[in-house]
Amino acid sequence: xxxxxxxxxxxxxxxxxxxxxxxxxxxxxxxxxxxxxxxxxxxxxxxxxxxxxxxxxxxxxxxxxxxxxxxxxxxxxxxxxxxxxxxxxxxxxxxxxxxxxxxxxxxxxxxxxxxxxxxxxxxxxxxxxxxxxxxxxxxxxxxxxxxxxxxxxxxxxxxxxxxxxxxxxxxxxxxxxxxxxxxxxxxxxxxxxxxxxxxxxxxxxxxxxxxxxxxxxxxxxxxxxxxxxxxxxxxxxxxxxxxxxxxxxxxxxxxxxxxxxxxxxxxxxxxxxxxxxxxxxxxxxxxxxxxxxxxxxxxxxxxxxxxxxxxxxxxxxxxxxxxxxxxxxxxxxxxxxxxxxxxxxxxxxxxxxxxxxxxxxxxxxxxxxxxxxxxxxxxxxxxxxxxxxxxxxxxxxxxxxxxxxxxxxxxxxxxxxxxxxxxxxxxxxxxxxxxxxxxxxxxxxxxxxxxxxxxxxxxxxxxxxxxxxxxxxxxxxxxxxxxxxxxxxxxxxxxxxxxxxxxxxxxxxxxxxxxxxxxxxxxxxxxxxxx
Numbered sequence: 001x002x003x004x005x006x007x008x009x010x011x012x013x014x015x016x017x018x019x020x021x022x023x024x025x026x027x028x029x030x031x032x033x034x035x036x037x038x039x040x041x042x043x044x045x046x047x048x049x050x051x052x053x054x055x056x057x058x059x060x061x062x063x064x065x066x067x068x069x070x071x072x073x074x075x076x077x078x079x080x081x082x083x084x085x086x087x088x089x090x091x092x093x094x095x096x097x098x099x100x101x102x103x104x105x106x107x108x109x110x111x112x113x114x115x116x117x118x119x120x121x122x123x124x125x126x127x128x129x130x131x132x133x134x135x136x137x138x139x140x141x142x143x144x145x146x147x148x149x150x151x152x153x154x155x156x157x158x159x160x161x162x163x164x165x166x167x168x169x170x171x172x173x174x175x176x177x178x179x180x181x182x183x184x185x186x187x188x189x190x191x192x193x194x195x196x197x198x199x200x201x202x203x204x205x206x207x208x209x210x211x212x213x214x215x216x217x218x219x220x221x222x223x224x225x226x227x228x229x230x231x232x233x234x235x236x237x238x239x240x241x242x243x244x245x246x247x248x249x250x251x252x253x254x255x256x257x258x259x260x261x262x263x264x265x266x267x268x269x270x271x272x273x274x275x276x277x278x279x280x281x282x283x284x285x286x287x288x289x290x291x292x293x294x295x296x297x298x299x300x301x302x303x304x305x306x307x308x309x310x311x312x313x314x315x316x317x318x319x320x321x322x323x324x325x326x327x328x329x330x331x332x333x334x335x336x337x338x339x340x341x342x343x344x345x346x347x348x349x350x351x352x353x354x355x356x357x358x359x360x361x362x363x364x365x366x367x368x369x370x371x372x373x374x375x376x377x378x379x380x381x382x383x384x385x386x387x388x389x390x391x392x393x394x395x396x397x398x399x400x401x402x403x404x405x406x407x408x409x410x411x412x413x414x415x416x417x418x419x420x421x422x423x424x425x426x427x428x429x430x431x432x433x434x435x436x437x438x439x440x441x442x443x444x445x446x447x448x449x450x451x452x453x454x455x456x457x458x459x460x461x462x463x464x465x466x467x468x469x470x471x472x473x474x475x476x477x478x479x480x481x482x483x484x485x486x487x488x489x490x491x492x493x494x495x496x497x498x499x500x501x502x503x504x505x506x507x508x509x510x511x512x513x514x515x516x517x518x519x520x521x522x523x524x525x526x527x528x529x530x531x
Contacts, residue, residue, distance in 0.1 A: 028091070028108070028109040028110065028111050029108075029109075029110050029111070030110075030111045030113055031084075031086055031110050031111070031112055031113070032086075032112070032113055032114070032115025032116075032117060033086050033087070033088065033089055033112050033113065033114060033115045033117060033119070033135075034085060034086070034087070034115060034117035034118070034119040034120070034134070034135065034249045035085065035086075035115050035117060035207070036083050036084070036085050036203075036204070036207060036247035036248055037083070037084050037085070037086075037110060037247075038081045038082065038083050038084075038247075039057065039081065039082045039084065039094070039108065040075075040079050040080075040081050041055065041072070041079065041080045041081070041082070041096065041102075041103050041106055042078060042079055042102075043078055043079075043080060043100060043102040043103050044078045044102075045102055046078075046100055046102070049188075049189055049190075050074040050078075050080075051074050051189055051190065051191055051236065051240065052189060052236065053074065053080070053098070053099075053100050053103070054071070054072075054098060054099065054239075055071075055072040055080050055082070055096055055097070055098035055100065055103040055104075056069055056070060056071050056072060056082075056096065056097055056098070057069070057070055057072065057082045057084070057094045057095065057096045057097070057106075058094065058095055058097070059084055059092045059093070059094045059110070060092065060093050060094070061086075061087075061088055061090060061091075061092050062090060062091040062092070062093060063090050063091070064088065064090075066087070066088065068084070068087070068280040068281070069280055070082050070083070070084055070243070070246065070247070070280060071239055071242060071243040071278050072096075072098075072103075072243055073239075073240055073243035073244050074191075075193070075197075076193045076197075080103060082096075082243070083243070083244065083245075083246065083247030083248075084110060084247055085246075085247040085248070085249065085281065086110060086112030087112075087119075087120075087134075087281070088112055089112045089113055089114055090111070090112055091109055091110075091111050091112075092109060092110045092111070092112060093107070093108070093109045094107065094108055094109065094110065095107045117135070117207075117210065117249065118133035118134070118135055118136030118137075118210050118249075119133050119134030119135040119136060119249050120133070120134040120249045120250075120281060120282075120283070121133055121134075121139070121141060121172065121212065121249065121250045121251075121252070121284075122134070122282065122283065122284050122302070122303075122326075123284070123302065123303065123325055123326050124138065124412055126412060127412040127413065128324060128325055128326075129320060129323055129324065129325065129326060129327075129363060129364070130326060130363075130364050130411070130412050131326045131364060131366055132412065133210075134249075136210075137400075137403065137404040137408075138364065138403060138404075138407075138409070138411045138412050139172065139364075139400050139403065139404075140356065140359050140360055140364055140365065140366060140367070140399060140400060140403065141172045141173065141214075141252075141328065141366035141367075142169070142170075142171040142172055142173070142356065142366070142367060142369065142396060142399075142400070143171070143172065143173035143174065143175040143214045143252075143328075143366070143367070143368045143369070144165065144169075144171060144173070144174055144175065144368070144369050144370070144371075144381055144386075144390070145174075145175050145176065145332050145368060145369070145370035145371065145378075145379075145380050145381060146161075146174040146175070146176060146371075146380060146381045146382075146383075146386065147176045147375070147376065147380060148174045148176050148199060148202050148203075148213055149176055149178065149181075149182075149195060149199050149215075150176075150179070150181060150195065150376075151375075151382065151383050152383070153383040155201060155202070155205065157383060158202050158205060158383070159205050161383070161386050161387070162205050162206055162209050162211060163209065164386065164387050164393075165209075165211060166209040166210065166211055168387075168393050168397060169390070169393045169396050169397055170396060170397045170398075170399070170400045170401060171211070171396065172210075172211060172212065172250060173211060173212050173213050173214045173250060173252065174206070174211075174213050174214075175213065175214040175215070175216070175330075175332070175368045176213065176215055176216070177215070177216040177217075177218065177219040177223070177256060177257060178215065178216065178217050178218065178237075178241075178256075179219065179223055179225075179376075180225060180226055181195065182195070182196075182237060182241075183237075186226055186227060186233060187233075189232075189233065189236055191240060196244060199244070200244060203245065203248050206248075206250070207248050207249065207250070210250070211250055212248055212249065212250020212251050212252075213245075213250070213251060213252070214252035214254065214328075214330075214368065215245075215251075215252070215253065215254065216254040216255065216256040216257060216288070217237070217238075217241075217253075217254070217255055217256045217271070218255065218256030218257070218259055218263075219256055219257045219258075220256075220257045220258035220259070220261050220292075221258075221261075221377070222377065223376070223377065224261065224262050225262075229262075229263045229264065229266075229267030229270070229271070230266075230267055230270050234271070235274065238271065238274045238275060238278065239274075239278060242275060242278040242279050243278070246278070246279045246280070246281055246283065249281075251283045252283065252284045252285075252303070252328075253275050253279075253283055253284065253285040253286075254285070254286055254287065254288055254305050254330065255268055255271055255272070255286075255287035255288065255298065256287075256288065257288060257293065257307075258288075258292050258293050258294070258307075259287060259288070259293070259294075259296075260293065260294030260295075260296050261294075265296050268287045268296050268298050269298060269299040269300070271287075271298075272285055272286075272287065272298040272299065272300055272301060273299075273300065276300060276302075282302065284302045284303040284326070285298070285301060285302055285303070286298055286301040286302070286303045286304060286305040286328075287301065287305060288305040288306070288307045288330050288331075289305065289306065289307055290306045290307040290308050290331075291306075291307035291308050291309055291331050292307065292331075293307035293331075301325070302325055303325050303326045303327065303328060304319065304323050304325060304326070304327040304328070305328055305330045306319055306327060306328065306329050306330060306331070307330060307331045308329060308331055309331050309333075309343060309344050309345040310344060310345065310446050311329070311333060311347070311351070311354070311355035311358055311446050311447075312446050312447060313358040313361065313362060313425060313440075313447050314447075316329070316358055316359060316362035316365055317361075317362040317363065317416050317418075317425075319362070319365065320362045320363035320364070320365060320415075320416070321363070321415075321416065326364075326365075326366065327363075327365045327366070328365060328366035328367065328368070329359065329365055329366065329367045329368065330366075330367075330368050331345065331368070332345075332368040332369065332370040333345055333347045333351075333352060333355055333367065333368070333369050333370070334346055334347060334369075334370045334371070334372065334379050335347055335348070335349060335352050335369055335370070335371060335372065335389075335390065335391060335392060336348060336349065336372050336391060337370070337371065337372035337379045338372070339372070339374055339379050340370075340379060347445070348445070349391040349392035349395065350392075350395075350443065351444065351445050351446070352369060352392040352395070352396070353392055353395035353396070353472060353473070353498070354440065354441075354444050354447075354498050355367065355446075356395075356396060356399055357399065357438055357472060357498065357500070358425075358438075358447070360399065360403065360427070360436075360438075361416065361425045361426075361427050361436070361438045362416060363414075363415055363416055363427070364411065364414075369390075369392070371386075371389045371390065372389060373385075373389065395472060395473060398472065398475045399472075402470070406470075406502060407434055407436070410429050410433065410434050413429040413430060414427045414428055414429045414434065414436070415427065415428070415429075417432075417435070419457070420432075420435060420437075420456055420457050420458075421437055421454045421455065421456055421457070422454060422455045422457075423439070423450065423452060423453065423454040423455070424437055424438055424439040424440065424449075424454045425437070425438045425440075426438075426456075431508075432461055432463070432505075433463070433504070433505040433508040434502070434503070434504055434505070434508075435456070435465070435502075435503040436500065436501070436502055436503075437454060437456065437491075437500070437501040437502075437503070438498070438499075438500055438501075439451070439454060439493050439498060439499045439500075439501070440498055441493075441495075441496055441497045441498035441499070442496045442497075443496075443497070443498075444498070449498070451493070451495075451496030451497075452492075453490050453491060453492045453493070454490070454491055454493075454501075455488055455489065455490045455491075456483065456488065456489050456490075456491060456503070457488050458483060458484070458485045458486065458487055458488065458489065459486060459487065459488060460485075460486070461485035461486065462485045462486065463485045463505040463507065464482055464483070464484050464485060464505075464506075465482065465483045465484075465485070465503040465504060465505055465506075466482060466503070466504050466505075466506055467479075467480035467481055467482065467483050467491070467501065467502070467503050467504075468480055468501070468502050468504075469493065469494055469499055469500070469501055470499070470500040470501070470502060471494075471499065471500075472498055472499070472500055473497065473498075478494055480501065483503060
C-alpha cells in the first residue's frame with residue numbers, strides 16, 4: 001500500500017473517531033434580534049442531582065467576533081436548555097462546555113435577523129445616568145408590583161394584563177420578590193419546575209410586547225430566605241435564575257427588600273458579583289437601600305435602587321445629581337392603599353401622577369407602583385382586577401410617549417436646571433434648546449406648591465421659543481405663544497393644578513412646533529393614543 005493511501009486511511013479513521021465527540025445541531029435557527037431562543041440538550045446518562053449538573057455555551061458572532069457565554073439550566077425530562085438572545089444580526093455559532101460528557105462539545109448556529117424589538121433596558125451608553133432601550137427611546141421605567149412568579153392564573157388572562165400594561169399604561173415591567181417557594185425542596189436543591197416553567201411562559205408573553213420584570217431575590221421579616229449568604233444554595237439559585245431569565249431583554253435584578261436584616265456587605269457584594277459573572281448581557285443589578293433597607297451599597301452595581309417611601313422632588317433630584325448610573329425609586333409607592341397609610345406611602349392616583357412627573361423632572365428616575373390588595377404580607381396588584389385596581393393609568397399612559405415624541409433623543413442630555421425659574425422645577429439640555437417646566441399645583445401630598453405664576457429667566461439666551469402648556473391629566477395642549485431670549489417672562493398656569501410647560505427652540509431639528517391652525521389659547525390632543 002502506498003504511503004499516500006496509508007495517510008488517507010489514517011485521516012479517515014481519525015475523522016471517524018473525532019466526529020462523535022462533536023455533536024452538531026444541523027439546523028440553524030433564525031431568531032429576531034433581542035428575542036430569546038432556547039437550545040435543548042438531551043442527556044439520559046447523568047447521575048446525582050440534575051439541577052447541579054452545569055453546562056454553558058459560548059456564542060460567537062461570526063462577523064465581529066463578539067462572544068457571549070451563557071449558563072444552561074435543567075428543564076426536566078432529562079433535558080437541559082440554554083436561553084440565547086442575539087444582540088446583533090448575522091450568524092452566531094455556539095459550542096457547549098460541561099463536565100458531563102453528554103452535554104459537552106455540542107455545536108450549532110443561530111442566525112439573528114431584524115425584529116423591531118427595542119432591546120435591552122439599561123443605562124444609556126452615551127448618557128449613563130439615563131434609562132434607555134438599546135435600540136429604542138429614553139424612558140422613565142415604570143414597574144408595577146404583581147406576583148408574576150407565584151400567583152396562579154391562565155396564560156390568556158395574563159396576556160390580557162400584559163396588553164393592558166403595554167398599551168393602556170405605557171409601562172415596562174412587573175415587579176415581584178422570590179421566596180422559599182422557588183424551590184420545591186431547598187435543602188435538597190430541587191427547584192419547582194411548574195412555577196419556573198410558568199414564569200418562563202409569562203416572560204415570553206411580556207417580551208413579545210417589549211415588557212419584562214424587575215425582580216428581587218429576597219424579602220424581609222417572615223419572608224427572608226432559609227439559606228445563608230454565599231452558600232451553595234444561594235449560588236445555585238443565582239445561577240439557575242440567570243440561566244432561566246437572562247435571555248430576555250427587559251430584566252432588572254435586585255437583591256431584595258431590607259436585605260441588610262440578614263445579609264452583610266460582603267454577602268451583598270458577592271451576590272452582585274455572581275450575577276454579573278453569569279450574565280453576559282449586563283442587565284441592571286443593584287441592592288435596594290435607603291428608607292428601611294439600610295445603607296449598604298453593592299460594589300459594582302449598575303443602577304441605584306432607592307428605598308425611600310416618599311416622593312419628594314428635592315430628594316429625587318439629589319439622587320440623580322449624585323449618581324453616575326440610572327436611579328430607580330423601589331419602595332413601591334402604593335396607590336389608594338389604606339394598608340400603606342401608617343407607613344406614609346398611600347398615594348392617590350393624582351399623587352402617583354405627580355410623583356412620576358417628579359421622576360422626569362429630577363432627571364429621569366424609574367419607579368415601582370404597588371396596588372391596594374393585601375397579599376403575601378404586602379399590598380399588590382392582583383390577577384383578577386389589575387385593570388380596575390390601577391387608577392392612575394390614564395395619567396401614566398401620557399408620560400413616556402411625551403418624552404419620546406416631544407423631547408426625543410434630547411431627553412438624554414436634559415438635567416435639572418431649576419435656576420431658570422423662580423417657582424416650580426426646570427429641566428433643560430446644555431444648549432437650552434428644550435426647557436421643560438413643572439408646576440406642582442396646590443394639592444400634592446409630599447411637596448409644597450403654590451399654584452401661582454412662574455418667571456422664566458431667558459436672559460443670556462438668544463433663541464425665540466415656542467411655548468405650550470401641557471395638561472398632565474388629559475394630554476391636552478394649550479399654546480402659550482412665543483418667548484424671546486434675552487428677557488424674563490412671567491407665565492400663569494391655566495389652573496391651580498399641576499402643569500407642564502414646554503419651551504422649544506424651533507431652529508433646532510426635531511423641535512416641537514404646533515400643527516397648522518393652532519392659535520394661542522386653543523387646545524389640541526397630543527399625538528398619543530389615549531384610551
